[in-house]
Amino acid sequence: MIDHNTVAFVSGANRGLGAQFVARLLARGAGKVYAASRARHVDIDDARVVPVTLDITDDECVTHAARLAADTTLLINNAGVNRHSSFLAPLNIDDARAEMDVNFFGTLRMARAFAPMLIDRRGAMINVLSILARVSLPAMGSLCASKAAALRLTESLRAELGPHGVRVLAALPGAIDTDMSRDFEGPKLDPADTADAALDALAGMAGEAYIGAMAHGLAQGLALDRAATHAQLLSTP
Numbered sequence: 001m002i003d004h005n006t007v008a009f010v011s012g013a014n015r016g017l018g019a020q021f022v023a024r025l026l027a028r029g030a031g032k033v034y035a036a037s038r039a040r041h042v043d044i045d046d047a048r049v050v051p052v053t054l055d056i057t058d059d060e061c062v063t064h065a066a067r068l069a070a071d072t073t074l075l076i077n078n079a080g081v082n083r084h085s086s087f088l089a090p091l092n093i094d095d096a097r098a099e100m101d102v103n104f105f106g107t108l109r110m111a112r113a114f115a116p117m118l119i120d121r122r123g124a125m126i127n128v129l130s131i132l133a134r135v136s137l138p139a140m141g142s143l144c145a146s147k148a149a150a151l152r153l154t155e156s157l158r159a160e161l162g163p164h165g166v167r168v169l170a171a172l173p174g175a176i177d178t179d180m181s182r183d184f185e186g187p188k189l190d191p192a193d194t195a196d197a198a199l200d201a202l203a204g205m206a207g208e209a210y211i212g213a214m215a216h217g218l219a220q221g222l223a224l225d226r227a228a229t230h231a232q233l234l235s236t237p
């Protein structure tokens with residue numbers, strides 16, 4: 001699926017999972033990788049990497065990036081924030097707004113800007129969500145709401161873009177070993193393995209890729225006994 005004809009665009013490419021998407025795309029032979037970040041900084045030294053400045057909450061910035069990267073065949077909407085905020089926490093309204101701005105509206109803005117070129121090239125889009133798009137963890141309730149909104153967005157985009165030959169994949173990993181989960185003490189996925197799993201899933205037909213034991217376990221639990229799985233999560237401190 002990834003070869004020298006692949007021109008990928010990765011948001012949030014300066015660190016964490018995004019940096020590993022760039023590395024794994026290069027290792028798989030992608031022809032060009034636009035590595036987009038707010039600070040226009042990437043550590044990888046490879047002639048195929050094109051650094052791009054991008055804040056996905058900024059209309060002009062997104063439009064400019066899409067114009068610059070008009071040959072994109074694979075858009076990876078990876079940028080995201082998690083304020084680790086419960087709904088009744090003092091500053092939750094600000095946290096919830098920031099999470100929706102990036103995780104939902106940012107992804108929507110990117111999808112709208114890149115859709116024409118993906119349609120032209122019968123390309124693909126990976127939206128990096130989280131297994132928390134499917135369940136609520138009260139300690140980060142507004143993050144879950146923003147990822148759930150992004151999952152609905154992804155489903156609608158699939159319906160709109162699918163008839164044009166564009167594959168739209170939701171990646172739903174469990175906890176990953178990046179800055180975002182630095183305080184989580186349970187088992188965490190390796191970011192390079194997570195990127196590989198999402199790229200591998202492009203070759204299949206499924207609309208959702210559950211990545212890692214945590215995501216698989218929760219997805220299975222939801223399929224078998226939705227109420228019990230929700231109850232278990234809702235009682236997690």
Ligand SMILES: NC(=O)c1ccc[n+]([C@@H]2O[C@H](COP(=O)([O-])OP(=O)(O)OC[C@H]3O[C@@H](n4cnc5c(N)ncnc54)[C@H](OP(=O)(O)O)[C@@H]3O)[C@@H](O)[C@H]2O)c1
Binds near residue numbers: 012014057080106178
């Ligand atoms: N870590 C986990 O446990 C976990 C689990 C499931 C899903 N995910 C998802 O995986 C994706 C990558 O997260 P990560 O774990 O790599 O976290 P991370 O290390 O905190 O990286 C987040 C990335 O998103 C970028 N970003 C944030 N707001 C942005 C904006 N407005 N415009 C452009 N870029 C922006 C950050 O840029 P700056 O460096 O400029 O801040 C950074 O590059 C996210 O969508 C996250 O929700 C993570």
